[in-house]
Amino acid sequence: MNNTKPKLALAAGILCISIFPVLVRLHLTNGLISAFYRMFIAAILLLPYVIISGKFKLPKSKIFILAIISGIVFATDIAIWNIAIQKSSATQATLLANLSPVWVGIGSFLILKNKPSINFWIGTAIALMGMVILVGFETFRNLNFDLAFTFALLSGMLYATYILISKSILSKVNILSFMSIVLVSSSLFLGLICAITGENFIGFSNAAWLVLFIQGAVCQLTAWLLISYSTQHLQATRVSLSLLGQAVLATLLAWLFLDEKMSWFRIIGAVFLLLGIRITFYNKPIGFKK
DSSP: OOOHHHHHHHHHHHHHHHHHHHHHTTOSSOHHHHHHHHHHHHHHHHHHHHHHHTOOOOOOHHHHHHHHHHHHHHHHHHHHHHHHHHHSOHHHHHHHHTTHHHHHHHHHHHHOSSOOOHHHHHHHHHHHHHHHHHHOTHHHHTOOOSHHHHHHHHHHHHHHHHHHHHHHHTTTSOHHHHHHHHHHHHHHHHHHHHHHTTOOOSOOOHHHHHHHHHIIIIIIIIHHHHHHHHHHHSOHHHHHHHTTHHHHHHHHHHHHHSOOOOOHHHHHHHHHHHHHHHHHTOOSOOOOOO
């Protein structure tokens, strides 16, 4: 099968996600309520279309329950991610959460038929080395093995769990039906969390509402429709590692729009990260010929 379309969809999806950190750093809303509206706005944009067009197909009970679990896992990942960033440095949280390709590789080896290739592990090692250079070696000197550390590490595991579950589901249900269930279950779960923690659901500025809409329409709905399509046709390990590319684009966007510093170390880290991702898409095993 020609994988060009899934690869292009993955690249476009990563670009859409990469806008999210820049929007969050504007600090126009609190992290948890931002996560809720990201899912809720995406849901209210998608649901009318799938219902009116008849695209929504209720899956079998087992798949339906798994899709709901996927939504709760994804919502929990977002909630824990926000807590980790609020209680520690963003770089520490980013580094630990981006260990997700390792967890996807281990999970794929244990439960999926398509086992990770040697190229995946080589690419993962190079990409993670690039990530370390990108966020800075000083991050390791400042690691605090506290609750925030645990939450950030757990966020990466939850992210990997979502990728693996969605990979198994998308072979049995269409993307729009899957995304509808995920978005509704995520919205309900995050809405409950926000209500329990006393978050304000209204009273934001016009700029904040605009940012929330972009997060829901672009960073969630558009991005994850594209990524779900690529997950349907590509190996879960390749998708998860490719998602690290958002760190490179987010860094570039932050440099362009938020005046964050760009250094040669960051550029070198980005090169290594992208090289690692490229290796996983190389079909022939890497090794030395006799």
